[in-house]
Amino acid sequence: MSAAEAGGVFRRARGRTLDAFSSEKEREWKGPFYFIQGADPQFGLMKAWSTGDCDSGGDEWKQEIRLTEQAVQAISKLSPKPKFFVLCGDLVHAMPGIKAVFSGHYHRNAGGTYQDLDMVVSSAIGCQLGKDTHGLRVVVVTAEKIVHRYYSLDELSEKGIEDDLMDLLKKK
Numbered sequence: 001m002s003a004a005e006a007g008g009v010f011r012r013a014r015g016r017t018l019d020a021f022s023s024e025k026e027r028e029w030k031g032p033f034y035f036i037q038g039a040d041p042q043f044g045l046m047k048a049w050s051t052g053d054c055d056s057g058g059d060e061w062k063q064e065i066r067l068t069e070q071a072v073q074a075i076s077k078l079s080p081k082p083k084f085f086v087l088c089g090d091l092v093h094a095m096p097g098i099k100a101v102f103s104g105h106y107h108r109n110a111g112g113t114y115q116d117l118d119m120v121v122s123s124a125i126g127c128q129l130g131k132d133t134h135g136l137r138v139v140v141v142t143a144e145k146i147v148h149r150y151y152s153l154d155e156l157s158e159k160g161i162e163d164d165l166m167d168l169l170k171k172k
Contacts, residue, residue: 033083036075041068044093054093100146102139108132109150120148140168 043061048054075085092098100118108130110121123132133152138161140147147168151161 036082036085038071038085038087040089041087042090042093045090048093100148102137102148118146122150125153138165140165142168142171 041064043064044059045054046063047060075082098117100120102120102122104122104124106121106129107124107127108121109123109132111119113119120137122137123130123135125134125136128134132150133154135150135152136156137148137150138156147165149162149165
């Protein structure tokens, strides 16, 4: 899909719509704007830190959820609205149940495993620093497992998601 075709794609957030590529009006400089960057909601760390058990005490998220909701409410009240909001850093503290962490920034596919945690690094849509093609990672999550596969942009456009991954989506 080209940027022009994608211009008709909308994303919804509680009754609001946002043109995914903001059509023609976003293609040239219109003056100053601002965005908001948040970092490290790290659900589970506050209890772990308070109990002194940062390795395994992250089983309670109430404080972080309250603070994250407060952040969203504060941003929603701003006028003028920010151009966008980006959330960086740790989303969750390493607590039982997390099986994989997905990231980028390396501009090539990589990863590894530590204990039962998979670290999956996806190559870039843009500039490649290795031999991988420009692409995206499709991640299917079931109750039993997480299955992921990196697709080149051409491959995903032409063939779509492979049948074995689609079959996982059909299982309940």
